[in-house]
Amino acid sequence: MSKAILYDSTLCIGCKACESGCAERWGLPYNDKIAAEETISAHKLTAVETHGERYSRRLCMNCQQPACASVCPVGALQKTALGPVVYDADKCMGCRYCMQACPFQVPSYEWNSRLPKMRKCDMCSDRQIKGKPTACAEACPVGATVCGERDELLGEARKRIAEKPGGYYNQVYGVKEVGGTSVLYLSAVPFEQIGLRTNVPMEALPETTWRVLELVPDVVSTGTVLLGGIWWITNRRAEVAKKEGRRR
Amino acid sequence: MKLQFPKITVWRAIFAGIMLSGLYATYLRVMYGLGGSTNMSDKFPWALWIAFDVMCGVALAAGGFTLVALVHIFNIEQYKPVLRPAILTAFLGYSLVVVGLLYDLGRPDRLWHPLVMWNPRSVMFEVAWCVTLYTTVLFLEFLPMVFEKFGMHKPLEWIHKISVPLMILGVLLSTLHQSSLGSLFLIVPEKLYPLWYTPILPLLFWISAIVVGLAMTIFESWHSSRAFGRALELPLLASLGRVLAVSLSVYLWIRFLDMSHRHVFGLLWLNRTETWLFWLEIALMAIPAVLLFQAKVRMRPGALYACAVMVVFSVITNRLNVGITGLEAGSGTHYIPKWSEVAVTLSIVAAGFAIFHFVAQNFPVFEVAREASHAELAETEEDPVAV
Numbered sequence: 001m002s003k004a005i006l007y008d009s010t011l012c013i014g015c016k017a018c019e020s021g022c023a024e025r026w027g028l029p030y031n032d033k034i035a036a037e038e039t040i041s042a043h044k045l046t047a048v049e050t051h052g053e054r055y056s057r058r059l060c061m062n063c064q065q066p067a068c069a070s071v072c073p074v075g076a077l078q079k080t081a082l083g084p085v086v087y088d089a090d091k092c093m094g095c096r097y098c099m100q101a102c103p104f105q106v107p108s109y110e111w112n113s114r115l116p117k118m119r120k121c122d123m124c125s126d127r128q129i130k131g132k133p134t135a136c137a138e139a140c141p142v143g144a145t146v147c148g149e150r151d152e153l154l155g156e157a158r159k160r161i162a163e164k165p166g167g168y169y170n171q172v173y174g175v176k177e178v179g180g181t182s183v184l185y186l187s188a189v190p191f192e193q194i195g196l197r198t199n200v201p202m203e204a205l206p207e208t209t210w211r212v213l214e215l216v217p218d219v220v221s222t223g224t225v226l227l228g229g230i231w232w233i234t235n236r237r238a239e240v241a242k243k244e245g246r247r248r
Numbered sequence: 249m250k251l252q253f254p255k256i257t258v259w260r261a262i263f264a265g266i267m268l269s270g271l272y273a274t275y276l277r278v279m280y281g282l283g284g285s286t287n288m289s290d291k292f293p294w295a296l297w298i299a300f301d302v303m304c305g306v307a308l309a310a311g312g313f314t315l316v317a318l319v320h321i322f323n324i325e326q327y328k329p330v331l332r333p334a335i336l337t338a339f340l341g342y343s344l345v346v347v348g349l350l351y352d353l354g355r356p357d358r359l360w361h362p363l364v365m366w367n368p369r370s371v372m373f374e375v376a377w378c379v380t381l382y383t384t385v386l387f388l389e390f391l392p393m394v395f396e397k398f399g400m401h402k403p404l405e406w407i408h409k410i411s412v413p414l415m416i417l418g419v420l421l422s423t424l425h426q427s428s429l430g431s432l433f434l435i436v437p438e439k440l441y442p443l444w445y446t447p448i449l450p451l452l453f454w455i456s457a458i459v460v461g462l463a464m465t466i467f468e469s470w471h472s473s474r475a476f477g478r479a480l481e482l483p484l485l486a487s488l489g490r491v492l493a494v495s496l497s498v499y500l501w502i503r504f505l506d507m508s509h510r511h512v513f514g515l516l517w518l519n520r521t522e523t524w525l526f527w528l529e530i531a532l533m534a535i536p537a538v539l540l541f542q543a544k545v546r547m548r549p550g551a552l553y554a555c556a557v558m559v560v561f562s563v564i565t566n567r568l569n570v571g572i573t574g575l576e577a578g579s580g581t582h583y584i585p586k587w588s589e590v591a592v593t594l595s596i597v598a599a600g601f602a603i604f605h606f607v608a609q610n611f612p613v614f615e616v617a618r619e620a621s622h623a624e625l626a627e628t629e630e631d632p633v634a635v
Contacts, residue, residue: 041290042290067435070369070370070435071370071371071372071435072367072370072372073361073362073367073370073372073373073375073376074358074361074362074365074366074367074373075365075366075367075370076365091361091365092354092355092358093353093354093355093356093358093359093361093362094353094354094355094356094358095353095354095372096293096294096354097370097372097432099290099293100293100294100435100436100439101435101436103436103438103439105290105291105579105580107290108290109282109290109293109354110281111281111282111283111288111289111290112280112281112283112284113281113283114278114279114280114281115355116281116282116354116355117354197438199438200438201437201438205435205437206369206435208434208435208437208447209369209370209371209431209434209435210369211434211447212371212427212431212434212450213368213369213371213374213431216374216424219420219423219424220420220424223419223420223423224416224420227317227321227416227419227420228416230321230322231320231321231323231412231415231416234321234322234323235323237323238323238325
């Protein structure tokens with residue numbers, strides 16, 4: 001069983017309480033200027049976006065099989081059994097492969113720091129361990145962001161669609177996208193209209209590199225035998241030729 | 249020849265200018281971080297320092313493993329004269345890649361982390377280990393030149409004893425490393441433009457590395473023959489040119505076969521930047537491939553050199569396309585390098601040329617060439633690669 005977040009954009013009133021709750025939890029500054037920014041960055045780990053009359057939230061999707069964690073050479077990113085994808089800044093060497101690999105372009109970097117870290121939402125891992133909801137869910141005054149077990153939230157999302165078919169686009173975003181995410185979205189309109197990416201693969205991304213990486217032992221063993229064998233043959237041929245007193 | 253003295257000063261002035269700008273860019277990098285010295289952003293986290301300094305640097309160093317395989321594994325002795333320059337290039341190339349990494353990593357002080365904190369599921373982990381191990385192997389392959397220079401016979405003997413496993417290890421590590429630089433991009437199917445994204449990216453990177461390794465060998469020989477006033481090993485290089493023509497054809501064939509399987513030929517006629525860059529890449533390979541199949545072209549030093557240069561530029565274009573331009577549309581952003589990124593890159597290239605020149609002048613890099621070439625040259629022409 002793992003935790004997840006359900007964000008229902010039809011309920012969102014754009015008050016940005018989630019943003020200030022998130023900033024407070026991370027100890028990041030929050031003021032009117034930062035509130036006006038509609039993109040996530042190293043100093044703003046969740047952002048409310050305006051799409052015409054509708055709102056949408058950006059935050060780390062905490063994927064079921066995260067590309068970022070699979071590509072991190074030092075294992076600084078880990079998917080926990082509880083659901084959050086957590087980051088250990090002490091391991092990170094700053095290769096930024098997580099940023100390149102993320103299909104949602106979520107990880108942000110402290111570009112102007114001399115000792116930079118990557119920053120992203122970790123679904124309030126420390127709070128969840130204590131059984132508390134995420135800061136954003138706690139802050140939301142209208143229940144647009146709720147936190148709970150993924151299976152239950154998925155059931156809840158489907159129930160809402162069934163009860164009010166006219167009010168919702170008939171899909172839950174995050175069920176199959178990149179193999180499933182821990183953040184689920186409901187929307188009144190097709191997802192691309194509220195800024196979500198619909199061109200992401202429906203398979204888990206770590207598979208794409210693993211298919212090649214798992215061949216490495218084969219390449220090494222076959223390669224050693226092959227190269228060693230070729231060397232032995234060509235070298236032997238040269239030796240024999242030398243002994244027989246002719247050149248090749 | 250009478251222009252030689254002023255010519256050298258001009259080059260030295262350019263060199264000094266590049267190094268000074270690189271020094272100032274280094275200051276910016278250290279004091280103001282990546283934000284103050286590059287145009288990278290959250291949407292575009294990898295740029296010139298990865299795509300050129302690392303990806304092109306590693307590719308251009310591929311002559312080392314290609315020539316080691318030809319000379320020591322396949323035992324084609326005739327290529328021996330160009331083996332040492334190729335090893336030197338590879339060793340310098342890899343060392344400079346590490347320098348490039350020190351600029352690019354957010355925390356260069358943690359360069360060693362992948363050696364103790366493992367994630368074998370990460371391509372970058374494989375890359376890190378390959379760089380470390382192969383740079384070590386190249387250092388050991390380079391050492392005999394140092395030992396010979398100072399007449400150290402004991403260590404020379406010792407290193408000769410482990411040379412065969414060392415060479416095999418080197419070829420394997422290179423194969424893994426060259427291909428893994430392609431594998432890095434398998435994780436971005438929705439970002440990398442379909443003219444470049446393919447599941448066989450690692451294979452294409454490996455073959456194009458062999459191709460550019462051969463081209464670099466011709467390139468170096470031509471330049472060093474001019475710089476040091478030694479005779480060009482023309483029949484030998486011509487025969488390498490023939491191998492190059494075959495490798496180029498194999499690469500182009502696989503590339504287009506893969507594209508036909510992925511049904512992306514329709515993209516070839518769209519009027520987009522990506523299309524033009526793709527055709528540039530292909531033209532710079534197809535033209536030398538056609539030319540090098542003709543004996544007349546191969547035996548003309550100028551033409552042979554021009555073909556090698558085209559191939560080098562083609563592979564550089566390819567790496568920049570995969571690492572930068574092919575990712576722009578998918579990342580929803582544009583990237584133009586900051587001057588300081590270019591300055592650091594140019595400094596690294598300039599330092600590479602300077603160190604190569606210094607080592608080639610002071611260590612037995614080309615000396616073996618003279619002895620060997622006379623003995624072997626006669627038979628090379630008729631018998632290119634008989635394996």
